[in-house]
Amino acid sequence: MRILLFPSVLIVLLVSLVSARAYEIEQHKIFPASQEVQTLRIISNSDIDIFAPMVEAFQRKYPSVSIDYTVVSSTELMKALYEERQVFDVAISSAMDLQVKLANDGFTKPHSSSVAGLMSDWARWRDHVFAFTQEPASVVYSKSAFEGLEVPTSRQNLISTLRNNPDRFLNKVGTYDIRQSGLGFLFATQDARTSDTFWRLNEVMGSLNAKLYCCSADMISDITTGDLAVAYNVLGSYASARAAKDPDVGILELEDFTTLMLRSAIIPAGAEQPEIAGDFIDHLITASWSEEGADYYPYPKLNHSEVAPNLSLRAIRLGPGLLVYQDNLKRQHFLQEWQNAIIQQ
Amino acid sequence: MTLEANISGSIRRRLTLQLLGIAAVLAALLFVMVMTYAKQVAEESQDNILSASATSILDSAAIQSGEVTVDIPYSALSMLGNVSDDRVFYRVVADGKYLTGYESLPEAYTAKGRENHRFITSHYLGESIRMVSATRRLSNASGPVEVTVSVAQTLKRQRETLERISTNAAYLGFGFFIAAAVLGVLTAQSAVRPVQTLANSVSRRGPQDLRAVQAPVPGEMAPLVVALNRFMARLKKSLTRSEEFIAEAAHRIRTPLTVLRTQAEIALRRVERPENRAALKEMIRAIDESSRAAGQLLDHAMVSFRTDHLEVKEINLLELADETLERLRPLAEMQDKTLSLHGEEPPYIKGDAILIQNALSNILDNAIKYAPQGEDVKITVTHEERWVVLSVYDQGPGFAPEDIEKLTERFSRGKNAEDTVGSGLGLTIAEEVTQAHGGHLKLSNRTNVRGACVSFYFPQS
Numbered sequence: 001m002r003i004l005l006f007p008s009v010l011i012v013l014l015v016s017l018v019s020a021r022a023y024e025i026e027q028h029k030i031f032p033a034s035q036e037v038q039t040l041r042i043i044s045n046s047d048i049d050i051f052a053p054m055v056e057a058f059q060r061k062y063p064s065v066s067i068d069y070t071v072v073s074s075t076e077l078m079k080a081l082y083e084e085r086q087v088f089d090v091a092i093s094s095a096m097d098l099q100v101k102l103a104n105d106g107f108t109k110p111h112s113s114s115v116a117g118l119m120s121d122w123a124r125w126r127d128h129v130f131a132f133t134q135e136p137a138s139v140v141y142s143k144s145a146f147e148g149l150e151v152p153t154s155r156q157n158l159i160s161t162l163r164n165n166p167d168r169f170l171n172k173v174g175t176y177d178i179r180q181s182g183l184g185f186l187f188a189t190q191d192a193r194t195s196d197t198f199w200r201l202n203e204v205m206g207s208l209n210a211k212l213y214c215c216s217a218d219m220i221s222d223i224t225t226g227d228l229a230v231a232y233n234v235l236g237s238y239a240s241a242r243a244a245k246d247p248d249v250g251i252l253e254l255e256d257f258t259t260l261m262l263r264s265a266i267i268p269a270g271a272e273q274p275e276i277a278g279d280f281i282d283h284l285i286t287a288s289w290s291e292e293g294a295d296y297y298p299y300p301k302l303n304h305s306e307v308a309p310n311l312s313l314r315a316i317r318l319g320p321g322l323l324v325y326q327d328n329l330k331r332q333h334f335l336q337e338w339q340n341a342i343i344q345q
Numbered sequence: 346m347t348l349e350a351n352i353s354g355s356i357r358r359r360l361t362l363q364l365l366g367i368a369a370v371l372a373a374l375l376f377v378m379v380m381t382y383a384k385q386v387a388e389e390s391q392d393n394i395l396s397a398s399a400t401s402i403l404d405s406a407a408i409q410s411g412e413v414t415v416d417i418p419y420s421a422l423s424m425l426g427n428v429s430d431d432r433v434f435y436r437v438v439a440d441g442k443y444l445t446g447y448e449s450l451p452e453a454y455t456a457k458g459r460e461n462h463r464f465i466t467s468h469y470l471g472e473s474i475r476m477v478s479a480t481r482r483l484s485n486a487s488g489p490v491e492v493t494v495s496v497a498q499t500l501k502r503q504r505e506t507l508e509r510i511s512t513n514a515a516y517l518g519f520g521f522f523i524a525a526a527v528l529g530v531l532t533a534q535s536a537v538r539p540v541q542t543l544a545n546s547v548s549r550r551g552p553q554d555l556r557a558v559q560a561p562v563p564g565e566m567a568p569l570v571v572a573l574n575r576f577m578a579r580l581k582k583s584l585t586r587s588e589e590f591i592a593e594a595a596h597r598i599r600t601p602l603t604v605l606r607t608q609a610e611i612a613l614r615r616v617e618r619p620e621n622r623a624a625l626k627e628m629i630r631a632i633d634e635s636s637r638a639a640g641q642l643l644d645h646a647m648v649s650f651r652t653d654h655l656e657v658k659e660i661n662l663l664e665l666a667d668e669t670l671e672r673l674r675p676l677a678e679m680q681d682k683t684l685s686l687h688g689e690e691p692p693y694i695k696g697d698a699i700l701i702q703n704a705l706s707n708i709l710d711n712a713i714k715y716a717p718q719g720e721d722v723k724i725t726v727t728h729e730e731r732w733v734v735l736s737v738y739d740q741g742p743g744f745a746p747e748d749i750e751k752l753t754e755r756f757s758r759g760k761n762a763e764d765t766v767g768s769g770l771g772l773t774i775a776e777e778v779t780q781a782h783g784g785h786l787k788l789s790n791r792t793n794v795r796g797a798c799v800s801f802y803f804p805q806s
Binding site for chain 2 (some may be wrong): 103104106126127128135193317319320321323324327328329331333
C-alpha cells in the first residue's frame with residue numbers, strides 16, 4: 001500500500017549517475033518510513049521482489065526507519081565495500097567467501113546480537129557474519145526439453161545425458177559466468193573442491209557451447225522461454241518460486257552432492273547507523289532462526305542441525321577456508337582452468 | 346600485685362597469620378603457574394596449527410614455466426577455522442618478491458622455533474597476531490629460489506581460552522587458599538591446644554593443690570612444665586615448712602598456756618581483793634583467747650595438711666553434725682544457749698569427716714560466742730540443687746555487709762566482733778574445707794530476724 005501512496009519511490013535500473021561511484025547498481029528502491037527519522041542503507045544482492053517482505057516487516061517494528069535498498073551483484077558489492085569503501089549500514093550477500101573476506105580483512109563492524117542464541121554456531125562467524133538462509137545450488141531444467149529422456153539424478157547422469165544428446169542440448173546449457181558472479185564463483189569453487197566431476201561437467205557444457213549468466217533469475221527466465229534446456233548451479237530458492245508458476249520448470253537437487261549456500265549479512269566498517277543495522281540483522285535472525293518462523297520470511301525454512309537430513313546436502317562452512325579461492329594466484333588459476341573448460345571456441 | 350598477664354601477641358594468631366600468608370603466596374603461585382603453563386600450551390597449539398598451515402602452503406609451491414606459483418590448499422586455511430574463528434592472514438614471497446596474499450603482512454625474521462619455522466607475535470590491521478614464517482628452497486632453471494610463506498592468525502581464541510582458564514585458575518587458587526586457610530586455622534588451634542590444656546588444668550586446681558603436673562605434654566612444653574613443677578614443689582615445701590612452724594609454735598605455746606591457766610585459776614581461788622580478782626579474770630580471759638587462737642592455728646595447719654591428702658569416705662552429715670553438737674553442748678549450756686539440729690534426708694556426702702567436723706566446730710564455736718545469752722543456735726541440713734547444705738544460724742549481730750567478701754581471709758575479723766575473743770581463722774578454715782571438697786562457703790545475714798548464717802555447700806554424693 002505504502003509503495004503506491006508515495007510517489008518518491010523510484011527504481012533505478014542499471015544506471016548510475018552518481019559521481020565517484022564505479023560499482024554497478026542493478027536496482028535501487030527507497031522504502032520510506034511513515035515518520036522518517038533515520039535511513040538505513042542496505043546494499044544487497046537479493047532481488048527487491050523477494051526481499052521486500054523482510055524490509056516491510058522491519059519497518060512495521062521500526063516505523064521511523066526509512067530503508068534505502070540497493071541491489072548489486074555480489075562482485076559489485078565487494079567492489080563497493082572493499083575497493084571504493086562506499087557507505088552502507090548493512091551488506092547482504094549470497095557470496096559467502098566475499099562476506100568472510102570482508103570480515104577477515106577488517107571491513108566489518110562486530111555486532112553482539114541479543115538473539116544470537118537462536119542461531120546455530122555454524123551460521124555466524126566472529127560476531128561479524130550472520131547467516132539467515134540456507135539455499136541449495138540446483139539444476140533447473142525445462143521438462144519439455146527432457147521429454148523422452150530420463151531426468152538425471154547425479155552429475156554423472158547429467159554428464160552422460162548431455163554428452164549423449166549433443167543435438168538437443170547444443171547452445172541450450174547455461175551456468176553462471178563465474179568471472180562476473182561472486183555466487184557462481186563460490187558454487188564453482190565448492191564444486192571443484194568436492195568432486196572432479198565438476199571439471200568433466202564443465203568440459204561437456206563447454207563442448208555444448210554453454211551460455212554464461214550473471215544471475216539465477218536470467219537463467220530461470222531463459223528456461224521458461226525455452227532458450228535454455230538446463231541450467232547448472234541455479235539458486236533453488238529463486239527457481240522454486242518460478243516453478244510454482246510454470247509447470248515446465250523442473251528443479252533437481254543432485255544426489256551425489258548439492259551445495260548449500262548461506263546468505264549472510266554484515267555491518268560494513270563504514271556504517272553510519274550501526275545500531276539500527278544491528279537491529280536489522282537481529283530482525284533477519286529472528287525471522288529466519290526462531291522456531292515459529294515468520295510468514296514474511298521468503299526463503300526455504302532453515303535446518304537447525306549442521307548435518308542435513310539428506311547426506312548429499314553439503315553446507316558451505318563460514319570460515320577462513322573460504323579465503324583460499326579469493327587468493328589472487330588461486331583465483332586466476334581457477335578462472336583460467338574454468339575458462340579453458342567452458343569456453344571452447 | 347596484678348594477676349593479669351602481660352600479654353604481647355598471640356602464638357595462635359601469629360601462627361594463623363603466617364599460615365594464611367603462606368597459603369596466599371602458594372595460591373598466587375599456583376595461579377601464576379597455571380596461567381604460565383596454559384599460555385604456553387595455548388601458544389604452542391596455535392603455533393602448531395599455524396606451522397601445519399604454512400607447511401601445506403609451502404608444499405604447494407612449485408615452478409611452472411619458470412615462474413614460482415603456489416596453489417594454496419583449501420585445508421591450509423580451513424584448518425585454522427576449525428579450531429577458532431580468528432582472522433587469518435597469509436603472504437607468499439619468492440626471493441623477496443611479493444607473490445600473493447596480504448602484501449603488507451610483516452614477516453617473522455627471528456630464528457626462533459624449530460627447523461626453519463619462525464614465530465612472532467605482532468600487530469596487523471589493528472589486532473594482535475601470532476605468525477609463523479617458513480621458508481623452502483625451490484630450484485629454478487636460473488638457480489635456487491627461496492619461497493617464504495607467512496601465516497598469521499589473530500589471538501581472539503587464545504585470549505578467550507586464557508580468560509576461561511584464568512577464571513578457572515582463579516577459582517582454583519581461591520579454593521586452595523580457603524582450604525589451606527581452614528587447615529591453617531585448625532593447625533594453629535591444635536598447636537596451642539596443649540598450652541590451653543595445661544593452663545586449664547592448672548587454673549582448675551584448688552588453692553592448696555600444688556601437686557606436680559603429671560599429664561603428658563609435648564616435648565616443646567616440657568621445660569615449662571618442669572619449671573612449673575619445680576616452682577610448685579619449692580612453693581609447697583616452703584608452705585609446708587611454715588605451716589609446720591606455725592603448728593609447732595602453736596603447740597608449744599598452748600601447753601604452757603594450759604599450765605598458766607591452771608595456775609591463774611588456783612590464784613583466783615586464793616585472792617580475795619576484788620581488784621586482784623578482776624585482774625586475774627582478765628588474765629584468764631586473755632589466756633583463753635591465746636589458747637583458742639593457738640588451737641585454731643593448729644586446726645588450720647591440720648586442715649592445710651589434710652586437704653592435700655583427703656581421706657574421703659561416705660559421711661552422714663546429720664550424724665556428723667549431731668556428734669559435733671553434742672561435743673559443744675556443755676560449752677553452750679554454760680552460756681545458757683540452746684543448740685538444735687534439723688535435717689533432711691539423705692544427708693550423704695563424700696568427704697573427710699575429721700576436716701568437716703573441725704570446720705563445723707569452728708563455726709559453731711563462733712556462733713555460740715556471738716549469740717546473746719539465752720538465744721538459740723540452729724543447724725540445718727538441706728538440699729539445694731546438687732548440693733547438700735549445712736547451715737549454722739545464730740542470733741548474734743550478723744555480718745557487716747561490707748565485710749562479707751573478706752571475712753574468710755586469714756585473721757580477718759568482722760567490725761562488729763571486736764569485743765569478742767577470736768582469732769579470725771574460723772571462717773578461713775571452714776572455707777578451705779568446703780573448697781577441698783569441691784564446694785563453697787556462703788556467708789549471709791538472716792532475713793527478717795537478727796543473726797548470721799554460714800552455709801557449707803557440699804556436692805551431693
